[in-house]
Amino acid sequence: MTLFKHELKQNRISLIIWTAAISFMLGVCVLIYPEMSSQMGEISTMFADMGSFTSAFGMDQLNFGEFMGYFGVECGNVLGLGGAFFAAITGIMLLAKEEKDRTVDFLLTQPVSRIFVITAKYVSMLVQILILNTTVILVTAISILAIKESPDLKTLALLYLAYLILQIEIGTISFGISAFLKRNGLGIGLGMAFLLYFMNIVSNLTEEAKFLKYVTPFGYTEGAYIIPNSSIEWKYMTVGISFTILGLVAGYIKYSKKDVS
Amino acid sequence: MFAIETTNLTKYYGKSRGIVDVNLSVEKGDFFGFIGPNGAGKSTTIRTLLGLISPTNGIAKVLGKNITEAPTDILSNIGYLPSETVFYHGMKAREILKLSADLRNQDCKKEAETLCERLELDPSKKIEELSFGNRKKVGIICALQHQPQLYILDEPTSGLDPLMQREFFSILEERNQNGATVFLSSHILSEVGRHCKHAAVIREGQILVSDSIDKLGHTGVKRVMLRGIKQIPEMMHTKDIKVENDIVQFLYDGKPEQLLKELSSLSFEDINISDPDLEEIFMHYYIKEEK
Known part of the structure; x- marks a missing residue:
């Protein structure tokens, strides 16, 4: 518990900033919807008519004129990318920061096992992701109530669930990579998150790149599928969960035997 | 234990x-x-x-x-x-x-x-x-x-x-x-x-x-200082030879009687033979032996 609390405390500023930024942006997106929708006639046709740009963001499948269609696209950009960045940064720093900041000697010569240290750190990341998502959900829920929209709750819940699992996947893979790093991996984490996001855009553009949806977690958070079908594409998510387990196991195995310096 | x-x-x-x-x-x-x-x-x-x-x-x-x-x-x-x-x-x-x-x-x-x-x-x-x-x-x-x-x-x-x-x-x-x-x-x-x-x-x-x-302090090694000597004596078992004006200093780690024999053939004004201090002994382990 001591270590878990210590970890949370260490990362609290980053957590607060990311949570506030994502909640604020998504909240604002919701609040400006009534304004947007009154002009939506033109915008909708405009967005639907931008060729590959439209399909890249899944806007060919979503009705931008409806609240859920609008929210799906905004959510994908704000919570999807923002949450992925937060998870990647937190995960990639989780183990590597001890060696980078040279605090590893202090930490690992306390009478706690490596497995215990890894677990405390990993759980603290999960809790941080949960805190971020809970806050985001609360803020958007209040915003939705404020503009008097009543979206389908099941669809909304699935959308949030998909993003939560996406963040856990990216966080866990970053954590796995983190175990192998000696120094700062921030670039690797952010680069990976961005690359995965980009992969999904490419996979939306051409049929040949469709297989990328198995690789990137953004494949199963696609609002363009979740909203009209009110379900998640499980075939993509199953692969994502497998990557998550792989990252977790790799992190544990590597770090429990690692020569730290 | x-x-x-x-x-x-x-x-x-x-x-x-x-x-x-x-x-x-x-x-x-x-x-x-x-x-x-x-x-x-x-x-x-x-x-x-x-x-x-x-x-x-x-x-x-x-x-x-x-x-x-x-x-x-x-x-x-x-x-x-x-x-x-x-x-x-x-x-x-x-x-x-x-x-x-x-x-x-x-x-x-x-x-x-x-x-x-x-x-x-x-x-x-x-x-x-x-x-x-x-x-x-x-x-x-x-x-x-x-x-x-x-x-x-x-x-x-x-x-x-x-x-x-x-x-x-x-x-x-x-x-x-x-x-x-x-x-x-x-x-x-x-x-x-x-x-x-x-x-x-x-x-x-x-x-x-x-x-x-x-025990480390009593290694049998002696520090020898000779004053008033013109050239460095050629002797076995010497290390860390220092020359300063007419003073020659070195460490000797051979047998004492051998040292006396060798010294008797040299001419010098003054001599001092002492145990090196611990720091000096440690220092010798530090310095790579040159061959």
Whole structure:
């Protein structure tokens, strides 16, 4: 518990900033919807008519004129990318920061096992992701109530669930990579998150790149599928969960035997 | 019983050498100095003993237990001071001490306070506000506050002023008298000579010698100084020859009667034959023998 609390405390500023930024942006997106929708006639046709740009963001499948269609696209950009960045940064720093900041000697010569240290750190990341998502959900829920929209709750819940699992996947893979790093991996984490996001855009553009949806977690958070079908594409998510387990196991195995310096 | 016992302990970092076949025995209750030049393998040995790195070969037992089998048991009885004392940014010294105590499930508040007083550390300061020496003190208190059986200290006095060094050693000596074992690495040969009972010298990853300070001080090597000599005498068994004006100095590690025979054939004005001091002896292990 001591270590878990210590970890949370260490990362609290980053957590607060990311949570506030994502909640604020998504909240604002919701609040400006009534304004947007009154002009939506033109915008909708405009967005639907931008060729590959439209399909890249899944806007060919979503009705931008409806609240859920609008929210799906905004959510994908704000919570999807923002949450992925937060998870990647937190995960990639989780183990590597001890060696980078040279605090590893202090930490690992306390009478706690490596497995215990890894677990405390990993759980603290999960809790941080949960805190971020809970806050985001609360803020958007209040915003939705404020503009008097009543979206389908099941669809909304699935959308949030998909993003939560996406963040856990990216966080866990970053954590796995983190175990192998000696120094700062921030670039690797952010680069990976961005690359995965980009992969999904490419996979939306051409049929040949469709297989990328198995690789990137953004494949199963696609609002363009979740909203009209009110379900998640499980075939993509199953692969994502497998990557998550792989990252977790790799992190544990590597770090429990690692020569730290 | 040994507090530290290693058998052919070897560590390679990939292909580069860390330590090779290190055999060390440190008895319980000992005050042991571990000396050697930079990069000799002192820290590698220490980090292996603590389980921070795993040995390529060989066995290390600390407090009677194999380091690979019971690392947490061992660590709970060790006070370790790393050579570089770095802590978490933004934390106060007091919070660091508390964190360490909490991770050990021990209440060290009183002892920490006493130590802060003795070492003159203000624990309400943030780590980044502290000077190098004061940060070192936080590390020292972290290693001492839970009153372990074994102290492993990697260059403990670097950065401490002479007064603090004295206080620090007097604390260590008190602990040692109460039965704790002290194992410290150092560059400062005089402090090892003054405080330690035993010492080992490591160079290029290998232990050159490990013995009691008394025995190390009586090696049979003599420092010979000749005054009023024109040229360097050609003799066997001489090392570290220094020439200054008409004074020639060297170390002699052959048989004494041989030395007298050789000297009798030389002409000089004055002679002084003495035991080299401990620092000089250690220094000889440091300097690579030239062939």
